[in-house]
Amino acid sequence: MHGIKTNVLTTGTRAIAALSSGIIGLIATADDADAQTFPLDTPVLVSNLRAVLADAGTTGTLRTALDAIYDQTSPILIVVRVAEAETEEDQDAAVIGDAGLYSGLYALLAAQAQTGYRPRILGAPGLDTQAVTTALATVARRLRAMVYARGIGNTIAEVAAYREDFAARELMLIWPNWSNAFAGDAVARAMGLRAQIDQETGWHKSLSNVAVQGVTGISENLFFDIQDDTTDVALLNDAQITTLVRSPAGGFVYWGNRTCSDEPLFAFEPAVRTSQMIQDEIARGLVWASDRPLTRFLIKDVVDTGNARLRSLVAQGRLIGGRMWFDDALNPAENLANGQLVIDYDFTPAAPLEGLTLNQRITDRYYADLAAELATDLAAA
Structure with a gap:
């Protein structure tokens, strides 16, 4: 070569971009939904929730779940509509679907390939039997996502026993339900609130103690006192169940930070989501x-x-x-x-501040200051 040659060298660090963590993966039924907008067993990207409400029908769980989510925020969703069935066994089969065919909830695994988005917040409000929740937790592990599902039982003891059937870090159980609502309302609103928190604060903040919109009461009577660790709410939290309370600050909130993990390092919801997001961000970056x-x-x-x-x-x-x-x-x-x-x-x-201890002491030492101040006042007079 007779002249000058320039080599462009691409060395050094690269910026790693943040990933979207607040994308919901919703499994729902609606026989009267618009079949073109929501084809069966197909992951459908919804970027404008309000615009598709009219196509969601009125039967099944789809419209009610979308309404509950929309009360909290308008996130990006991946919706998979499954067929309605008459028996619980047949309904479970339709919701779970076939892994080989990517039908039912397994369609969420094909979401990124078909829509360009990976769902991170998974749930099947009103359809989440034990079989469905178990299958969702399996899919969540592969997607590095979190499942929000109802705790099943009529009493605290029954729900605590139900919790023992799971050992999945990707699962948070919620009990009871919001009052005067469909069976999956607490789960649907948790999914919407989780997406809202991700958008406004980040994946490092837990679901707990953030105001829930669109609710007026709780379906069960639960004793709660923020300064008492022997209440109904404390028992549920001790059993790793997220519950519902009327906040001392006003309004209604979810109360609880725990997953169903059998590994203590992933006991907190933020620890699981932090691990998931860092893993994907660094690998992609x-x-x-x-x-x-x-x-x-x-x-x-x-x-x-x-x-x-x-x-x-x-x-x-x-x-x-x-x-x-x-x-x-x-x-x-x-x-x-x-x-x-x-x-x-x-x-x-960053662990959530789950327990705050305040040491209160009664003392007479401030009377010494009072006496000194009084003497100063009298001298000035």
Whole structure:
């Protein structure tokens, strides 16, 4: 070459973009819904909830669930309409569907391919039997999503026993229901509220203690006192059941932060969602590195990119801390030569303030100040 040649080198850190976490995946029935807007067993993208309400019909659960969600916010939804059935067994079969055919709730697995969006908040309000909830939790694990489902039982003891049937970090159970409402109202409103919190605050804030719109009461009488740990509400929370209360500050709220996880590290809803979102954000943010020459410069760029995102999340208050690093013990030469790289990272999620202890003391020491102040006043007079 006789002249000047410029090589454009793409090295250094890349920005990792935030992912949308408030996308709802709704399973519902409605025999009279518009079949073109809501075809059966098909993930349908709804970006304007209000615009499709007229097409949702009046039978089944679809319209009532959409109304309850819309009372909280107007999120992006993936709606899968399933056929109505006469028996619970047949209804469960229709809701669960066939994994091989991507029908029923398994259609949510095809949502990203068909719509470009991955649902993160899953539920089948009014249809969530134990069989359906179990299947939803399985799908949620694959989607890295959270399921909100009703606790089944007529008493606190029965609901607590029902909770013992699950060991899924991706599942939050809710009991009882809002009063004068369809069976899935508490779940539908929880899904809408979860999407609202994600939009306005972030995935690091739990569902608990945020005002719920459109409700007037609770279906069961529950004793609640924020300063008493022996109440009905405390018993439900101890059993990892999220419940409903009238807030001391006014209005109605969900009360509870716990999942059905059998791993204590994922007992809190925000810990699960933090893990899910960081996992997907970092993995997607490092796609550019795949198939590039595996050099020390590439490894440094990967680590620096991950650490930049973790630092950003700490600065936003979404994490307490986090770090990514290269461990040479996990990367022997033969593995690197074979194109295999292992990078470690850790993080500490922000736990919700679930218990606040206030120490009250009665004392007479402030009378000493009173006497001094009185003496000053008298001297001035």
